[in-house]
Amino acid sequence: MREDDRNRRRDKAFRILEALSDIDEELPARSEQSQRADASAKVRQIPLRKYKSAAAVLALLAVGTSVYLLGTGMPKRSDGSQAALDIASLGERIEEKDTSPAAGAAPQENIPSAAQNGGTWDLAEEQSKEREEIEGVEAIEELDSANRAEEDSLWEGLPERESAREGAQEDVPTQNTMQDATQGAMQSAIQSATQNAAQSAGLDAYVPETLPDGYRFVSADSGTAPPDGHALALSCVNEAESKRIDLWITDETASLQTVPAEEVTEDTFRADGTVAVLYEDTGVAVRFEGNAEPEVLYRVFTAIRP
Amino acid sequence: MNDTEILDLYWARDPRAISESQFCYGRYCHSIAFHILRDREDSDECVNDTWLRAWNSIPPGRPNRLAIFLGTITRNLSLDRLKKRRAAKRGHGEMELALDELAECVPTARSTEDEVETAELSRMIDRFLHTLPGRECSVFLRRYWYVEEYAEIAERYHMKLNTVKTSLFRTRVKLKKFLEQEGIVL
Numbered sequence: 001m002r003e004d005d006r007n008r009r010r011d012k013a014f015r016i017l018e019a020l021s022d023i024d025e026e027l028p029a030r031s032e033q034s035q036r037a038d039a040s041a042k043v044r045q046i047p048l049r050k051y052k053s054a055a056a057v058l059a060l061l062a063v064g065t066s067v068y069l070l071g072t073g074m075p076k077r078s079d080g081s082q083a084a085l086d087i088a089s090l091g092e093r094i095e096e097k098d099t100s101p102a103a104g105a106a107p108q109e110n111i112p113s114a115a116q117n118g119g120t121w122d123l124a125e126e127q128s129k130e131r132e133e134i135e136g137v138e139a140i141e142e143l144d145s146a147n148r149a150e151e152d153s154l155w156e157g158l159p160e161r162e163s164a165r166e167g168a169q170e171d172v173p174t175q176n177t178m179q180d181a182t183q184g185a186m187q188s189a190i191q192s193a194t195q196n197a198a199q200s201a202g203l204d205a206y207v208p209e210t211l212p213d214g215y216r217f218v219s220a221d222s223g224t225a226p227p228d229g230h231a232l233a234l235s236c237v238n239e240a241e242s243k244r245i246d247l248w249i250t251d252e253t254a255s256l257q258t259v260p261a262e263e264v265t266e267d268t269f270r271a272d273g274t275v276a277v278l279y280e281d282t283g284v285a286v287r288f289e290g291n292a293e294p295e296v297l298y299r300v301f302t303a304i305r306p
Numbered sequence: 307m308n309d310t311e312i313l314d315l316y317w318a319r320d321p322r323a324i325s326e327s328q329f330c331y332g333r334y335c336h337s338i339a340f341h342i343l344r345d346r347e348d349s350d351e352c353v354n355d356t357w358l359r360a361w362n363s364i365p366p367g368r369p370n371r372l373a374i375f376l377g378t379i380t381r382n383l384s385l386d387r388l389k390k391r392r393a394a395k396r397g398h399g400e401m402e403l404a405l406d407e408l409a410e411c412v413p414t415a416r417s418t419e420d421e422v423e424t425a426e427l428s429r430m431i432d433r434f435l436h437t438l439p440g441r442e443c444s445v446f447l448r449r450y451w452y453v454e455e456y457a458e459i460a461e462r463y464h465m466k467l468n469t470v471k472t473s474l475f476r477t478r479v480k481l482k483k484f485l486e487q488e489g490i491v492l
Contacts, residue, residue, distance in 0.1 A: 006406075013408035013490040014389065015427065016481075019450050021382050022428035025374040027435055028451050031444035032373075242436040257310065274370060289370075 026244060097200035200229035206286055208248045208281070208303035212296050214238040215245065226234055238292070245290040245300060253278060253285040256260065264301060277301060309372040315364065316364035321459040323364075325356040333375055335380040341453040342401060343391075352383040359383070381451070404453055410478045414488040422490045434484045445470060446477045 203222070210251075211217070219235045229252020234251055237244045258278035259268055269288065275297070276287040286304060288297050315323035322458035335356050339349035356379045379425050388401060422430075435443050441463065448459045460470045485492075 006409075009409035009412055010402065010405040012412045014385075014392075015424065016411055016431065017405070017432050017450060018382075019424055019427040020387055020447075021378050021385070022425065023435060023451075025369075025371050025378070027432075027443060027449050029371050029374050029379070030440065031447045031451070056423050065448040079427045188462050223454065237436075242433050244436075 024242065024244075026291065033185045170185055177302065201284075202282065203230060203232040203249045203251065204286060205231075206284055206304050207234065208247070208300050210235055210291075210303045212238075212299050215296075243290065243296070245288065245294045247300070248287040248289070249284065250287075251282075251284050253283065256285050256287060258285050264298075266295055266298040269297040269301075279305070290299050297302070309357055312363065313368055314370060316361065324361060327357055327360060327372075327376060328353075331376050334373060335376055338364065338377050338380045338452060339384045342381065342388055348387055349384070352380055352387060353470055355383050356380045357360055363413055395420070400455060401453060404450060405473070407478060408450060409487065411481040412492050413490055422492065426492070427490065430485065430488055430490055431481070437484075438480075445473045449474055 033204075121283065213236045214221050215236045217234060217236045220233070222230070222232045229249040229250055231248060233249070234247045235244065253276075256276040256278075258276045261277050261279045264275075268277075274287060274289050276285050278285045286301075288300070290297075294298075307328065309353075312323055312326045312330065315326060323399065330394065332353060336349055337352045339352040343349050343352070346402050356376055360376055361377075435446070445459055445463065445465075448454045448462065450458075454462075456467055456470050456474075459465070460467045461469075465473075
């Protein structure tokens with residue numbers, strides 16, 4: 001490419017670079033915060049990989065051992081009390097097995113016969129389960145990886161959490177009127193997310209009953225809010241309009257500038273800054289963040305404990 | 307001091323707003339400027355100009371996220387400075403590399419169409435970014451908003467270097483396709 005062409009293209013690329021300055025500020029902010037979420041995710045991944053390797057090794061051992069045992073006609077048992085004895089006698093039996101017809105067979109070739117035998121070890125079934133588990137772990141890792149970056153600033157200081165994200169809500173029906181946000185898959189997702197701290201603290205009562213048109217939940221997480229509180233974070237988006245609403249429901253309100261729920265009007269959401277609504281009867285606060293219009297935020301507010 | 311308190315200082319026209327901003331966000335803003343300019347002195351000047359521009363913008367402004375607000379000012383000032391520098395002498399380094407990559411996103415021009423306004427382009431890119439999975443979006447922004455190097459991004463997200471490169475490549479292809487579908491001409 002000639003230098004002039006290259007520079008012309010760079011100039012155009014520069015326009016994209018400049019245009020990026022005016023994107024939704026939540027996006028660069030979120031890219032800052034993903035670091036912590038991913039760090040914790042990394043810790044989670046290590047044992048998964050170990051399990052996969054361990055499962056593979058165990059599967060090979062199981063296959064090898066069962067091939068030998070099936071061939072010798074040794075009593076099939078899953079009883080752990082005999083395991084040491086079985087292993088101790090393995091060396092002797094290997095010599096005996098050298099003359100048996102099954103000795104040279106590949107382990108895989110013996111799997112169907114093991115299943116047909118209907119023995120208590122039922123190796124084929126066990127291997128199938130192991131394969132499913134390994135595949136399941138891989139699928140979870142992929143899903144986890146794809147959705148991990150959805151975690152955002154709401155999780156500041158929430159080390160323990162239950163999560164339910166986008167993949168769990170594909171069945172949520174879209175309606176022309178207000179969406180029923182707590183039915184079906186999302187309901188179970190939210191319930192899952194609120195099982196621990198949030199549910200025991202009663203925070204799940206502050207999940208909006210409905211969402212405005214076009215909005216759907218994309219994540220629900222629960223955890224602890226230092227020093228002694230609990231928190232539940234929900235995010236919903238309107239993809240068509242590139243709008244997002246984040247709700248942080250917590251009983252740890254000391255650090256929040258709150259407005260009593262009784263005093264909240266649509267104008268409350270027109271003021272600059274984040275709005276945190278305090279339900280004085282329970283001491284629970286709901287913080288509203290995002291780029292949705294004030295009237296939309298107010299509708300979400302009215303859908304909480306209507 | 308938290309963001310609300312710093313903003314209150316700006317609104318009260320209290321000069322401590324600048325020193326507090328410098329204290330809380332000086333390193334952050336300097337990092338943004340330095341990734342773009344790769345020059346300590348220029349970066350210092352951009353950061354100093356950032357506080358002045360913030361002082362002139364608040365009030366009436368009251369940003370929701372002070373860090374991103376200040377970072378965006380620094381970024382714009384740095385890009386302006388870089389543009390002048392590039393006009394004087396075409397440069398090299400990470401920034402030019404990032405620009406070469408982004409040039410892949412430039413949609414094919416058709417002579418009958420006018421260039422899209424910057425505001426419209428921003429709106430389109432914003433829409434595009436919201437369609438991306440969170441991680442992919444973040445990786446893209448670390449590279450083209452913060453102009454970070456691949457290795458920094460890989461370290462930040464605990465990714466392999468090649469995974470970062472692949473992710474960025476795919477996103478650029480998607481962006482080009484998106485802009486072309488939207489009829490954007492640069």
